[in-house]
Amino acid sequence: MTVPPSPSPAAPPRPPAAEPTGTTDELLTGFVGFTEVLRAAGVPVTQDRVTAYLQALDTLEVTDRDQAYWAGRLTLCADPDDIVRYDLAFPSWFEPTSNRPSSNRDDRPPAPPKLAALLPGSEGGEDDSDDTDGPQIKAAATGAEILRNRDLGELSPAEREHLRRLMTLLKPEPPTRASRRRRRNRHGEADPQRTLRAALRNQGEIFRLARRDTSRRPRKVVLLIDVSGSMEPYADALMRFAHVVVRRSPRSVEAFTLGTRLTRITRELRLRDPEHALRAAGKAIPDWSGGTRLGEVLQAFVDRWGRRGAARRAVVVVFSDGWERGGTELLGTQAEQLSRLAHRLIWVNPHAGKDGYAPVQGGIVAALPHLDDLLAGHSLDTLEKLLEVVRNA
Structure with missing residues (x-):
């Protein structure tokens, strides 16, 4: 076996360590x-x-x-x-x-915040102990599990940084639908054309029955994200979640923001780097952390995009807490029309997963009769469950 050379300077930096000893x-x-x-x-x-x-x-x-x-x-x-x-x-x-070499602590760069600092009772990065070098794998695994269930609106800056890294590890699978086209398959119905063509090449003898089956194509997914003032604690995490979904299936996923107006941000979220993508999306959104007119904005989406094909037979996901400044009658009407166009209409409310929650907000009450699912969206764990619901749609 050929032993690779020692790590080059481009390899990730690793502190020197003592050679292993023992039998x-x-x-x-x-x-x-x-x-x-x-x-x-x-x-x-x-x-x-x-x-x-x-x-x-x-x-x-x-x-x-x-x-x-x-x-x-x-x-x-x-x-x-x-x-x-x-x-x-x-x-x-x-x-x-x-065995770690002693050195002047002031001369070393500060260590990144560790997941061990995210355990209950921590303020998100400060550690009273002197040993803060080196990562703690067992604590990191426990901290990551705890972070998956933390409320996205109550995270410290260090926790948000770790959440961004966990977001990049998500691998959403797009939902699929049956296509009208058929393709070769070992199972399925008989393919008479291919069977006869093969028989002509064998002097009219049929040695094997060719078969075909319906192919699968990605089903369209539409993400509508509320970026009003009431959704500000969750907006950044939801935008990063939308970036992961759009990057996974850029041709079949559309993303919009809801506020006082409708803004399409699909093109911006297709950028590879999440920071560049969110920065570009932030420049394109004129009503970030503003008011909410869900009824009027949903009407704009249905008229401009939904009826023209964006929502037809698609999985439409609305991220909103349901607070509506205007009348709720228009919101109920547009939710009904959207449910008729879409294959499945899912409403994700960050407050739905909290204890004692009841769907009493005006927007939720108006849209609830037309929803296929009302899901929680306050943590990374609930967003992963949302991906499962979308995939199985």
Whole structure:
């Protein structure tokens, strides 16, 4: 096996660590424990990868830090996101606190906030203990799980930063619909044309019955995001969620904002970098954190986009708390028309997942009879459940 060279300067920076010491059995036990830490950190480490990892270590000098690093990186990581988690887990496992080189703390750059600081009782990044170097994998896994259920409108700046990273890990699957076109398939109805053409090539003998089945195509998805003042605590997270969905299926997803007017932001959210995309979308939205006229804005969407094909047989998702400054009769009428055009109409209310919630807001009461689903949208966990509902639509 060819051993890769030592990490180049372009590789992620890693603090120096003491070389592993101990017997071979102790070292192998420690490497197996390292794979468990990686699995807890979110890296999908399978048994085959663990076997390949141990075989690579058997042919290398396990006491050499660089060789041990590259052996794990080349066998345990299968995705670019896995490399980031691997670079965090490696020094935390193989570099005990007591063996870390002492240096002037003021000369080192500040460490990024850790998920361990997001546990209950923390203010989002301040730690009274002296040991704040190196990531804490077990605490990070627990903190990530807690963060998935935290209210998006009550996050600290450090928690919002970690939430943005978790958002990029979402992999939404678009809903599909049956197409009128047929394609070759081992199962399904008989294909007489292909069967006869094959028989002509065999002097009229039919040796095999060709079959065909309906193909699947992505179903359109429309995201309508309320950016009024009452939705301001959730607007940033919902916009990042919309960016992930649009980037996943740029040809079949449309995104609009609702406020005092309707704004299409699909083109801006198609940018690859989320910060650039949100900055461009912010410049395009003239009524951010303003008033709410849901009835008039939904009417504008139905007249300009919905009837012209954007909402026909599509999954329409409305993100709003239902507060309406105008009359609710118009909102109920437009929700009824939108439900007739769409394949499924889903309303996501950030307050629906809280204890004691009741759909008493005027907008929710007017639109509720025409909704297929009323879901919560106050946390990352509820947004993941929304993706499942959309995918199964």
